[in-house]
Amino acid sequence: MKVTYLGHGGLSIEVDDTHIVVDPFISGNDLAKHLDVDSIEADYICITHAHFDHIADVEVIANRTGAQIISNYEIFTHFNQKGFAGHPMNHGGSWQFNFGKVTYTNAVHTSSFQDGTYGGNPGGFLIETKEGTIYIAGDTALTYDMKLIPLLANLDIAVLPIGDNFTMGVDAAILASDFVECNKVLGYHYDTFGYIKIDHNEAKSKFSAKDKELILLDIGESMNI
Numbered sequence: 611m612k613v614t615y616l617g618h619g620g621l622s623i624e625v626d627d628t629h630i631v632v633d634p635f636i637s638g639n640d641l642a643k644h645l646d647v648d649s650i651e652a653d654y655i656c657i658t659h660a661h662f663d664h665i666a667d668v669e670v671i672a673n674r675t676g677a678q679i680i681s682n683y684e685i686f687t688h689f690n691q692k693g694f695a696g697h698p699m700n701h702g703g704s705w706q707f708n709f710g711k712v713t714y715t716n717a718v719h720t721s722s723f724q725d726g727t728y729g730g731n732p733g734g735f736l737i738e739t740k741e742g743t744i745y746i747a748g749d750t751a752l753t754y755d756m757k758l759i760p761l762l763a764n765l766d767i768a769v770l771p772i773g774d775n776f777t778m779g780v781d782a783a784i785l786a787s788d789f790v791e792c793n794k795v796l797g798y799h800y801d802t803f804g805y806i807k808i809d810h811n812e813a814k815s816k817f818s819a820k821d822k823e824l825i826l827l828d829i830g831e832s833m834n835i
């Protein structure tokens with residue numbers, strides 16, 4: 611499993627030959643100007659919630675690639691009515707895709723489209739593949755429901771928001787990594803806006819003080835799980 615950070619809440623996950631893009635927000639992200647949205651490969655696009663900083667590049671990527679959209683029922687329906695194909699899910703449900711099993715997990719946040727339209731309740735994704743298991747928390751507070759994740763699967767890596775203000779911050783993410791029982795954390799949802807700028811070294815030190823690893827990839831950088 612290869613994971614590439616696309617900036618903000620965006621990821622590209624490669625399992626075998628399948629490309630799964632999560633929450634693409636590239637063309638509107640000043641920090642991701644060096645990435646070319648038109649060269650991003652996608653077979654599936656997983657969307658955690660409807661906020662603009664998670665869906666901005668969904669249509670341009672899906673139009674070019676024909677990627678299937680995986681999200682909650684409301685977000686799936688929003689895109690399906692515009693002609694995009696995909697797969698609707700909801701909290702606690704799992705589905706076996708060709709690349710692995712996906713569960714739509716709970717998140718404590720909000721989820722409306724930019725025009726105020728209801729985007730269902732926000733979520734995250736637990737993706738179990740033969741190449742590894744990844745939990746992508748989505749935009750969320752620290753929540754006790756995270757304790758359910760290790761009852762479902764043993765994680766190889768947890769992707770947690772660390773920017774604070776709109777989501778949990780570093781200290782809460784350390785507690786979240788306890789809850790999900792995974793000491794290897796890829797941080798995301800930080801630095802993009804003024805409200806969520808963090809001190810990278812301080813964040814990493816806080817994790818290592820608890821014998822945990824916080825990985826902060828450069829935008830466009832990849833890691834193998």
Ligand code: NI
Binds near residue numbers: 659661720
């Ligand atoms: Ni959000």
Ligand code: MN
Binds near residue numbers: 661
């Ligand atoms: Mn967000």
